[in-house]
Amino acid sequence: MIQGRLLLILIACLALCTVSVSAFTVQPPSGIPSGDLAPGTRVNIDTTVSFPTTSGTTFPSSDTLQFYTELESVRWNIVIVLNAIENPRPLDTGRIVRISGFELEYPGSMDLKVRVNLEGTTPEVTTTDDKTILRIRQLGPNDVVRGGGEYSITRKVVNPAEVQSSINSAKADLQTLKTSIDAAQSDGVNTAAIEVKYNAARTALESASAAGTNVGTAQTHLSTARTNIDEAKILLEQAVVQHSISTAEGYLAEIDSIIDYLSNEQGRAGDSRVILLTSKRQSIKNLIDTAKDSFEVGNYARAETQAQDAVEDGQRVLQEARDLKEDIESLPTVVDPDKPFLWIIIAGIIIVVIGFVVVKKRRAWDELG
Incomplete structure (x- = not known):
């Protein structure tokens, strides 16, 4: 129950x-x-x-x-x-x-x-x-x-005042972007794709300004401008890094060519200066590889720093390689910096010649005496 x-x-x-x-x-x-x-x-x-x-x-x-x-x-x-x-x-x-x-x-x-x-x-x-x-x-x-x-x-x-403030801020960012694009372009960077984004952002900001009190329309155009500015910045970072890497690789290729010439055609593979040049060349190669790794994982700021270091080192070492090539080519073929005893022999010959001249003159003075 x-x-x-x-x-x-x-x-x-x-x-x-x-x-x-x-x-x-x-x-x-x-x-x-x-x-x-x-x-x-x-x-x-x-x-x-x-x-x-x-x-x-x-x-x-x-x-x-x-x-x-x-x-x-x-x-x-x-x-x-x-x-x-x-x-x-x-x-x-x-x-x-x-x-x-x-x-x-x-x-x-x-x-x-x-x-x-x-x-x-x-x-x-x-x-x-x-x-x-x-x-x-x-x-x-x-x-x-x-x-x-x-x-x-x-x-x-x-708040309409905030919209206008945001538009002004975006315009300032766009001007900064244009300055960066111009600087990159003067350095030889291909900025064609970046300029497409820049122009789209500029057009969107002009539309946002023209929207007046229609804040919904202004916000839509402002959002489009911001998107294009952000995308342009990323493309610019990528382009600058890729250009620096390409430039450093160009320096490296010329350094390799000089090392190969000095080692094989000039027979200077054992020259301490060529060995040091080869070591510096490897350091540049390491910087380039590290920059590429950073680029692949999307760390463009670090990649740009590493690639720029590779460019600066590559430029300096390439000049050293050119100077060494010119120096070695100017030496007589009998002089081999890798065999210092040759220098000793040459110095000895010079001393003998000088001594012979001095003794001969001394005898001439004695006879006149």
């Missing part, structure tokens, strides 16, 4: 839980401008809330359907539609409208809809901020939102 009563209580509780939960769907609202909005923008929103069900009731009598907006100068025109019969509610001008479950509870077999028209203007803002244009909630007895019982639309309301 007791178990039977407990079972009935459990079934009743489950039934209550089933009744207390309602699912609603919202037709996509019309009348809301796309994109960001300026303060004072007038909106006129139309939407319909439906309560599809096949059993139980259309809406729990213990719950509340709540409408909310952060718009100003609000007018709510709400009509409860039951089986195609319209029941208009009184006009409401508050930011919050509540419809009790008592007004919405009908047998689940009935077709219940709530048609909503909301008029209002976006509020003034001191800083750009997200504002709730329309929010619909199903609240339980303690104003707790039912699971899945919330629908919300927000829009960014923009």
